[in-house]
Amino acid sequence: MSRAPELTTINCTSCGAGLDVLGGGRVVAHICGYCGAELDAQHDYQVLARFDGLERPDSPFRIGMTGTLFGVQYTVIGTLEHRERWGAQVWTWIDHQLFSPTHGYAWITVEEGHLVFTRRYRRPVWMSVARVETSEHRPSVSSRGQRYNYYETSTSEITFAEGEFTWAPRIGDRTTTVSALGTDAMLGFSETGTEREVYRSTYLPRAEAEAGFGIDTGLRPQGIHPLQSYKAGRHDRFLRNTCLALALVTALIGLFMGGRDGTTFLPEQRFAANALPQTVTFDVTDATGLTDIRLQGDVRNSWAYLTVELEDPEGEPLFEAGRTVEYYFGRDSDGNWSEGRRWSTLRFRPETTGTYTMNLGLEEQGHWPNTSAGGAALSQVTVSVAGGRSSGFWLYLLAGIFALGGGSFLARRFWHHTRRWRGSDWTDED
Amino acid sequence: MRPFNCPNCGDTVAPALARVKMMTCPSCGTTLLLEDEAVRLAGREGVMHAVPTLIGLGDSVTLGRSTVEIHGHARFSYGRGFWDEFWGVTGSGASRWVSVDEGDVVYQRPLEPEDWPRHNGHFRTDGHLIAAGDEFDILELDSAECVAVAGSFDEALMVGETYRFVNAQSPRGRLLSGEIWQGGESWFLGDWFDPFEITVRKAPV
Numbered sequence: 120m121s122r123a124p125e126l127t128t129i130n131c132t133s134c135g136a137g138l139d140v141l142g143g144g145r146v147v148a149h150i151c152g153y154c155g156a157e158l159d160a161q162h163d164y165q166v167l168a169r170f171d172g173l174e175r176p177d178s179p180f181r182i183g184m185t186g187t188l189f190g191v192q193y194t195v196i197g198t199l200e201h202r203e204r205w206g207a208q209v210w211t212w213i214d215h216q217l218f219s220p221t222h223g224y225a226w227i228t229v230e231e232g233h234l235v236f237t238r239r240y241r242r243p244v245w246m247s248v249a250r251v252e253t254s255e256h257r258p259s260v261s262s263r264g265q266r267y268n269y270y271e272t273s274t275s276e277i278t279f280a281e282g283e284f285t286w287a288p289r290i291g292d293r294t295t296t297v298s299a300l301g302t303d304a305m306l307g308f309s310e311t312g313t314e315r316e317v318y319r320s321t322y323l324p325r326a327e328a329e330a331g332f333g334i335d336t337g338l339r340p341q342g343i344h345p346l347q348s349y350k351a352g353r354h355d356r357f358l359r360n361t362c363l364a365l366a367l368v369t370a371l372i373g374l375f376m377g378g379r380d381g382t383t384f385l386p387e388q389r390f391a392a393n394a395l396p397q398t399v400t401f402d403v404t405d406a407t408g409l410t411d412i413r414l415q416g417d418v419r420n421s422w423a424y425l426t427v428e429l430e431d432p433e434g435e436p437l438f439e440a441g442r443t444v445e446y447y448f449g450r451d452s453d454g455n456w457s458e459g460r461r462w463s464t465l466r467f468r469p470e471t472t473g474t475y476t477m478n479l480g481l482e483e484q485g486h487w488p489n490t491s492a493g494g495a496a497l498s499q500v501t502v503s504v505a506g507g508r509s510s511g512f513w514l515y516l517l518a519g520i521f522a523l524g525g526g527s528f529l530a531r532r533f534w535h536h537t538r539r540w541r542g543s544d545w546t547d548e549d
Numbered sequence: 550m551r552p553f554n555c556p557n558c559g560d561t562v563a564p565a566l567a568r569v570k571m572m573t574c575p576s577c578g579t580t581l582l583l584e585d586e587a588v589r590l591a592g593r594e595g596v597m598h599a600v601p602t603l604i605g606l607g608d609s610v611t612l613g614r615s616t617v618e619i620h621g622h623a624r625f626s627y628g629r630g631f632w633d634e635f636w637g638v639t640g641s642g643a644s645r646w647v648s649v650d651e652g653d654v655v656y657q658r659p660l661e662p663e664d665w666p667r668h669n670g671h672f673r674t675d676g677h678l679i680a681a682g683d684e685f686d687i688l689e690l691d692s693a694e695c696v697a698v699a700g701s702f703d704e705a706l707m708v709g710e711t712y713r714f715v716n717a718q719s720p721r722g723r724l725l726s727g728e729i730w731q732g733g734e735s736w737f738l739g740d741w742f743d744p745f746e747i748t749v750r751k752a753p754v
Contacts, residue, residue: 220602240743241722241741243721
């Protein structure tokens with residue numbers, strides 16, 4: 120009910136101080152900011168109670184301030200300070216009751232540097248303390264297409280009150296509120312006497328409040344507030360999808376490049392290990408790609424170090440290198456196991472076509488000490504050469520970088536979600 | 550109904566809708582009762598103090614999937630304050646009321662007498678009412694005086710007359726409202742709306 124327009128000021132019936140009447144027709148109590156007397160706004164401002172010696176909390180908002188939020192002009196008509204204790208931890212926050220002649224009552228909450236805008240929610244939805252306590256899974260409610268999951272149950276008491284209110288607050292009054300968090304809003308369910316009240320809160324960006332009220336709040340928000348929904352950058356979605364698509368494309372190209380068979384320059388040649396070293400020649404007919412020298416040995420719980428010296432068609436040494444082939448296997452309490460591989464590859468880029476000469480040798484060999492069965496560690500060696508090959512390595516690496524880039528956007532969203540829900544008191548063991 | 554001349558000032562008055570039973574003369578503010586082809590003086594329109602209102606005469610208001618054109622504005626005083634009731638019609642010509650009370654908006658349709666709750670005239674705030682197939686808890690009992698009217702209505706509202714009001718809500722959130730006066734009653738059924746969720750297209754100035 121809108122207040123009669125002629126009523127704009129009163130004198131406190133306790134101390135005589137002039138008080139502005141800013142709220143509407145539903146104001147029930149007016150608490151004098153000078154003497155702390157609570158006056159009955161509906162019965163000639165009779166004194167209902169006195170709250171002496173209260174220290175006004177520090178807030179950027181003062182009673183009487185007017186500002187525009189969401190296109191509606193509001194006036195700050197009251198200030199409450201709440202305190203919640205849990206073990207040794209204490210939280211305090213400040214609620215300012217707002218009034219608009221056209222849009223009614225609302226609240227601005229100042230909490231750890233964050234601002235929250237709250238209004239009464241009249242849709243038929245409810246979550247009780249009893250339901251929370253008896254639920255095996257996190258309780259949730261749905262309203263107007265949004266799902267709200269249980270967040271916490273908190274009991275707070277009023278430690279300061281000043282101004283006009285739509286009920287009669289008392290210092291020390293305790294209220295238990297069940298809250299449920301949705302994508303960008305929170306529902307608070309509280310029961311006082313026979314009345315159930317539901318409030319809906321949304322995050323109020325500081326810049327929006329400062330612009331609306333024409334003030335510098337000086338607030339420094341701490342951490343992520345549960346009502347702060349994830350704010351993706353303008354191009355985040357495009358960048359994420361592009362990164363993931365490029366990761367897929369480069370991985371596929373890498374798979375194609377790495378899987379090319381190429382041209383066989385030297386079919387498999389088999390040598391007895393005790394006949395090494397051996398000299399083998401092969402003709403390189405395609406010098407545009409990579410050439411693989413594949414070495415294979417019949418190692419069994421043993422190892423061998425094979426050496427390769429390669430000369431180009433001009434007889435100039437191209438490189439000297441070595442590769443180990445090793446293979447171990449056995450059985451333990453977890454079952455059969457194996458380790459290592461019987462083959463290895465030497466990859467090089469030939470500079471020219473022609474006949475290359477390879478000297479293949481066996482430098483060292485041995486058994487795995489605990490399985491030493493005596494005899495030679497290596498009895499046969501197979502060598503083959505194929506060219507015109509390509510490597511997918513760098514493309515795989517690039518695909519990994521792209522995947523990390525795309526995944527970082529998802530990780531940031533997940534991290535934000537985790538921080539929003541960090542204050543929830545729900546545990547699945549409940 | 551055809552245009553007629555105001556019996557008080559003689560100016561031409563043209564009801565916008567045939568169903569209008571009461572309207573205020575735009576020239577002199579006299580309230581006129583339209584009875585068949587006769588027009589009867591029904592007193593002054595009262596003083597509609599200029600205060601910010603969400604809705605005004607001539608506005609088109611969309612609430613959910615329904616849009617209503619506002620034709621009448623009545624103000625009820627409970628002494629220390631007041632609230633506003635707006636009467637309008639939907640695109641299909643149905644009668645609707647929009648109650649605006651400090652940010653609480655209720656959109657209601659009149660109930661036919663057969664859907665009214667049965668009662669003995671004595672209501673309690675812990676009582677229940679059954680109407681239109683639903684059960685309602687009585688939330689509020691009050692009385693208020695109609696202090697001002699403007700525009701036109703499909704029922705007669707008398708400035709200075711006192712009405713008793715009953716508001717009751719169902720578990721599904723529906724609001725049942727009753728108006729009881731000397732010799733009559735009306736019942737309305739509807740829903741709450743958030744003022745941030747309704748769209749008001751202002752009447753051209």
